[in-house]
Amino acid sequence: MPPGSSIERTVGVEPSCSPQPCRDSFWNIGDERIVLYIGAAIMVGLLAWGISRWYRLWLIGKPEFRANDLLGRLRQMLVFGLGQRRTSRDAYAGTMHAFIYGSFVVLTVITIMESLNYWGHRLFNIQFLNGPFYLVYSFFGDAFGLLLLVGVGMAAYRRYVMKSSKLEYRFDDGLTLVLFTVVGLTGFFVEAARLAVTETVQHPQWAIWSPISYLLSFALLSLPVGFLLGFHKAMWMLHLLAALGVLTWIGYSKMSHILFGPLNIFFFNPLAGRALRPIDDFEGAIERGEPLGVAKLTDFTWKQLLDSSACIKCGRCHAVCPATASGKPLSPKNLILDIRYHLLSAGPGYLAQKAAGTNGATAAEETLSPVAPDGRTLVGDVISDDVLWSCTTCRACMEECPMFIEHIPAIVDMRRNLVMMESRFSPELQRLFNNLESAGNPWRSPKAQRADWAKDLGVKILAEAAAEGEEIEVLYWVGCAGSFDERNQKVARSFARTMQAAGVKFAILGREETCTGDPARRCGNEYLFQLLAQENIATMNGYNVKKVVTACAHCYNTIKNEYPQFGGHYDVMHHTEYIDELIKSGRIRIQGRIDETLTYHDPCYIGRHNGLYDAPREVLKAIPGLNVIEMPRNGRKAFCCGGGGGHSFFEVKIGSRINHLRTQEALDTGSRGLAAACPYCNLMFEDGVKVKDAVERFRVRDVAELIDEAIQAGTSAAPAGS
Amino acid sequence: MNIIVCVKQVQDPETPASQFRVDEAAKKVIPPPGIPPTVNQYDANAIEAAVQLKEQHGGRITVISLGKDTARDAIKQALSMGCDAGLLIDDPAFEDADAYQTANVLAAAIKSVGDYDLILCGRQASDWDQAQVPQGLAELLGIPSVTPVAGIEVTGTTLRVKRLIEDGYEVLEVPMPALLAVSNEANQPRYPTLKGIMAAARAKVDVKSAADLGVNAVGRKVQLLRLYVPKVESQIEWITGETPEEQAANLARRLREERVI
CATH class of the missing domain: 1.20.950 (Fumarate Reductase Cytochrome B subunit)
Structure with a gap:
């Protein structure tokens, strides 16, 4: 027996290595x-x-x-x-x-x-x-x-x-x-x-x-x-x-x-949420009887199941989710945990099915049935439809999650099944899909009127520019809101005027432009999204478009991060980024002033999804007189306006409205107005300000409108040579 | 249960007024560019009603449309929602058919399809809004018809039909075969599943001419005298006054002068 290792020691007995300080392992511990x-x-x-x-x-x-x-x-x-x-x-x-x-x-x-x-x-x-x-x-x-x-x-x-x-x-x-x-x-x-x-x-x-x-x-x-x-x-x-x-x-x-x-x-996909996973072979999947999207646990990928197991229940997603905050049934934490608990209760049954092999028709039928071995359906019983439709895909949950769980793709995958397999969704959403299909925009406005907003501005249509052999620096992707929505047409006009003031040679697609497909994709209609995306990519590639600028945060994200999946590779800039560049390179000189105090709202799809926090603020800072104060939740913590994930076109009529919550937060800053940088945000805040009866004291303007206003103020008011 | 649904492809009723043009000389509507025609909305309700009946009772749904080649899309739409077969009657002779001629052609087409238990139409088409074809068709086929219909139940060989009346609805019992003209109150037409869309894309639509069907050349019953876009004129008159009370008094006086109040 080694000395000191198991000797019961009482006071007065020195450890084995004394006089050096040390202690005996298993001191006082014998056979225990x-x-x-x-x-x-x-x-x-x-x-x-x-x-x-x-x-x-x-x-x-x-x-x-x-x-x-x-x-x-x-x-x-x-x-x-x-x-x-x-x-x-x-x-x-x-x-x-x-x-x-x-x-x-x-x-x-x-x-x-x-x-x-x-x-x-x-x-x-x-x-x-x-x-x-x-x-x-x-x-x-x-x-x-x-x-x-x-x-x-x-x-x-x-x-x-x-x-x-x-x-x-x-x-x-x-x-x-x-x-x-x-x-x-x-x-x-x-x-x-x-x-x-x-x-x-x-x-x-x-x-x-x-x-x-x-x-x-x-x-x-x-x-x-x-x-x-x-x-x-x-x-x-x-x-x-x-x-x-x-x-x-x-x-x-x-x-x-x-x-x-x-x-x-380790297995987190850095593009998760901003570039949703494409479905490659619709026809084949339908022919083979495979489900599209996720209807049951076995339709998730192993990584999505790992997501549910990695959740530490810290609730950070729950605390920042706009759906949760507005009283809607979605809590990202509960969603992930519901998947986990369902995996624990139904997973062993699936394993048993797998072990039994596919011999016998019943086993094959069981693997196709949406009813899990524990007798429940994932979508419907475990996770209600309303939970899935409550998500605005704002990324607040994913941005906070210390485990890097990918909530948005999971939600969209389940929406895909509801839309493409079950045809189970609200009539408003059906209207959105129908409108996108027949008119290529969410409001069913005639394609022929897409460029009407620019009629008196002398904006080039790319087809004309190409026919005249004119080189352009950048394609201005107007988007449906800028093209057809009255409020956002003003933004488009401001941005066009700004580019003209800077001497930028740009063109628009006009009637050849169609919805990028973002709302369709986020609402689970991947098929419709791909039709729209392919049409746009064919158009842009046909003109050999290299650089794209857009004033729509959603178009920006989709063209930048999702079009590469289908062969559309462009250098895509958000208009705030582009204006920032024009100011810094000296092409825009702002001579007017706007003596106001405003607050800036970070659109989810340029902020959290693409990390664009500074450029819009830089642009606002460049306007003399303009004072920008921040809302308590800003930058990556910015609270969604409520318009993303298709929510500009349908509503989950449970709880309060997200845009009203965010508008109140903006009003509480005591500022005179708000600068936004996304058409949905513009609309959501315009509505919020009306409901809060604050139209008189609080103005909502896009960053492009503010810069345009400052430039125009300079040319009209400033005496020459000053 | 064999169901036949008659559908019409119409100019998109949501076409903005600014885009709506007519050729007054030719007495024709000029289709606005870039706005595709759609399935008449009430016909979509008829399709939905048919598909729901098929889901409950089984059977087969045939879709028939009289129209130009583009009306193939309307039939495909019906197929993607769950109908089984499509028949397009494309014949320049019937391009501007009136309700009587249309009913005659459809009656011949329905006879060519074979046995049926139920014919469903939309209550009216959103382009001319005449609401004449369904009853005319039933008359020609010698079967009972109900319009406008807000609900259908099948019990054996009898239909229990909810018919809209001015201040509510009445429930009728109708023996089959019968024709029902469906209104939008009946249902919310579904968005097709991708499976439906794929199947419809592959499905073949039969195309026949009037001659193929052996339709008797019947003359028009309706004569179109003039086609024009009515001019809507409006005048705005500002009512003034020093105080809100005075403005209100002046407004009341003016309204009385116009005998509005």
Whole structure:
């Protein structure tokens, strides 16, 4: 038996390496250590089974290739997973999590070092946990033990005292905190009991390096040594079981995020949400009887099922979702968790079906049926239609999610099934689809009138420019709103005048332009989207278009991020970006002033979806006299206007209206008006201002209108040469 | 249950007034460029009613349209919604057919299709709004007809039909075969599933001429004397006054002068 390893020590006996500071492994622990080895084996087995159960459940999903750009993926995993860049955004929760996460990592390392030291000593007679290193090591153990308890305390305080509707209050959420608390407390008790019998008495200059335990040991000093030895043993056992419990718990609770979080971030698609996944072969899918979109768990890809397993239930998505905030039935968190719980209840049945193979017609029929083995349908029973239609695809959830869950594609995939397979959606949406089909715009306006807004402006039509052999710098993609909607025609006119003032050679497509398909795609009508997209791409490629500028945030996103899927590769700029460039290159000189205080609203599809936060603000800053104040929620936290994801054309008539909430926020800034940069936003705010009876004191203008106004004010008011 | 649905392709009723032109000399509507014609909305209700009956009771739906080659799209639309077969009667001789001629051609077409239990039409077409063809067709076929219909139930060989009347509706029992002219109150026409769209795209639409059907050349019953866009004139008169009360008094006086109040 190696010296000191299993000797029951009482006061007065020195550790094996004395006079150097150190401690004996398994001090006071005899044959009880068998519990460690058996327990660890059971833990490893249970954990492996728990993880493999998830793994098998993911594989009921469809294949999807996500192994491209491994370095980029590794980077995003390191920065956002291990590096916690997103988790830390919330000061309280981020700190709390950093404490628990940090102490979990450090205490695990400490335990591993202890084990290495023990086996090193036993097998090779090498000990490295001694001397000053041991003291520092002790200090780390104590400090991070405290940090763990502080973190868990913060979590408990947040959960049970502050309380929040964004959190889940299931049994296992509480149990997780209990387990961690037990691990932390028993850790200190074990150490304190040992110190009380040894270091505190013999070597207080060592003991002081475990400050918490040292203080605690004073409380124990008066107790009989025999009792302390028993107490130590009991605490050691409890500590061991709780620690093994935590590790096992990883396979069976939200603690799986320790593994699935980084994994999910690794497999995150940076284009998710902004470029929706195309369906490649409609006809083939229909012929083979395959469903389009998602009607049941097995229609999701494995990554979408992994998404549901990686959710840590932090509720950050719930707290920022405009649908949730306006009382609609969608909560992104509940959506993802509903998928998770459905996967747990119905997944094993699907696995059994898979194992039974496709022999026999019933098995084949079962795989096609939308009714899951647990007797429920994913869409309808587990997730209601209204939940799916409530989403404005604003990306607030995806922007916040520390696990990088892809909510929008999941929602759109389920919408696809409702639209293309079930034909189950609101009559307003049907009108939208019909109008897009027959007229190529959401309002059924005649194609021939697409360029009417520009009639008196001398704007070139690309077909004419091409016929005259005229070179253009940029194609101005007007979009349906700019072309047909009275309010947004003014924006189009302002932007055209601005480009003319800058001497930009641009042209528009006129009647050859048709809806980009964004509302159709976001509403699940992928087929209609692709028809529209292909038509536009054929037109633009026919003219060899290289550069596109648009004043529509949605057209911008679709042409930039989604048209490449169908062979449309253009250099796409949003008009605020383009105007910013014109100002910075000196092509626009603003001589007028606008002496007003305004607030700026970030459109979701240029802001969160494409990271364009600065250009619009730069443009506004360039207008003399204009003072821009921010709403409380701005930049990536900007609250949606309510018009995205097709919601400009249909409404989920539950709860309040999102645009009214956001308009109130804008009014509350005390500014005189609002600058927006997207046609849907313009319309949503115009409506909001009317409803809030604020038309007289609050004006809604597009960034292009403001710049145009400032330029015009300069040319008319400023005396020549000034 | 064999159902026949008669549909008409019309100029999009949502064509803006500014785009609507007529050739007064030729007495014809000039189709506005870039605005595709559509299925008459009431006919879409008839299609939907037929598809719903088929879903409940099984059977086969044949769609018939009298029109130009473009009317193939109207038939395809019906097929994509769930109808089974399409027949287009394309004959220049009937390009500007009146209701009587149309009913004659449709009657011949229906006879060529074979046995039927039910014929569904839209209550009227949004282009000429005459609402004459359904009853004329029923008369020619010698079957009962109901118009306008807001609901249909099938019990055995009898139909229970909800017929709209001025201040409500009445429920009629009608023996089959019968013709029902469906109104928009009956249903909300569905958006076709992609499966339906694909199937319709592949489906072949039979095309026949009047001669193929052996239609008797019957003369027009309606003579079009003149076709023109009526001029709508409006005048605006501002009512003035120092105070709101005075303005209101002046407004009341003017309205009384015009005998409006």
